[in-house]
Amino acid sequence: MSELNPYEQLGVTENASFEEIQIAKQNLQAKYQNDSQVLDNIEIAYDIIIMQRLRLRQEGKIKVPEQIRFPEKIKTIEPKKSIAISNPISPKISLWFNDLLDQPSLKNISISGVVFLVLIFVSIFSANVSILPLLLTVGVGTSFFVLYQKQKQFWRSIGITFIAFVIGVCVANILLSILIGSGFNVSLESEKFASLFTFCLLWLVSNFIR
Incomplete structure (x- = not known):
């Protein structure tokens, strides 16, 4: 044919x-x-x-x-349009942030917020500093529980909680040293200040990280 x-x-x-x-x-x-x-x-x-x-x-x-x-x-060739030069890394970073960040409900924020507020209140007004490790353990456990409920990933929840705890303690001590060195009068003991900062960080991480 x-x-x-x-x-x-x-x-x-x-x-x-x-x-x-x-x-x-x-x-x-x-x-x-x-x-x-x-x-x-x-x-x-x-x-x-x-x-x-x-x-x-x-x-x-x-x-x-x-x-x-x-x-x-x-087959007509359309006029060429100006092509904006984009950074191929940006979409990857954007997707990474979207996968990492979370938008919790008001209910979840409130429930975990009450727990951490109680822990902060007890840690600040407790006369016995030796109770702080126990309170921090409860805070770490609460953070792990909230993270685990989102995606049911055990080791990921442990890893994120552990990293947040270490960062919280280290940054709190560094920040306290800077404040004292700058002449600020910090009324809290170093242990209580570190606990306060760590509790806040654990609350943020557990609610706003997937």
Whole structure:
């Protein structure tokens, strides 16, 4: 079939109308719908005929209906648009933050907030400093429980809680040293100040980290 000229492939004459050409193409496609090679030849023959008709139209020799689909209209290259140079790292960072951050409900914030407020109150006003390790243990356990309830990932919840605890204690001690060195009068003992800061950090992490 591919050795014939385009008109012969479609089974029409060179004087055939566009409607006849299209009908012939559709009939052949229905007949050879399971033969991809023949279908490709039919499509190529149709495009060649339409391109020839288009050239004749441009030369003013024939008139072509506007509804006819021309191959060059499909292949028309659209004007280039300015492409903004973007940093490929930014989308990755954005996705990382979206996966890491969480938007907790008011109920969850309130429940964990009450627990940590009680821990802060007891740690500040307790005369016995030796109770602070126990209070910190309760705070760490609360933070782990809140994190674990979100995605049920045991080791991830432990890791995030442990990191938050270590950062809280270290940053609290550094911050206290800076405040004292700057001449600020800090009324809390170092242990209580570290507990207060750590409780706040654990509350933030447990609620706003997935």
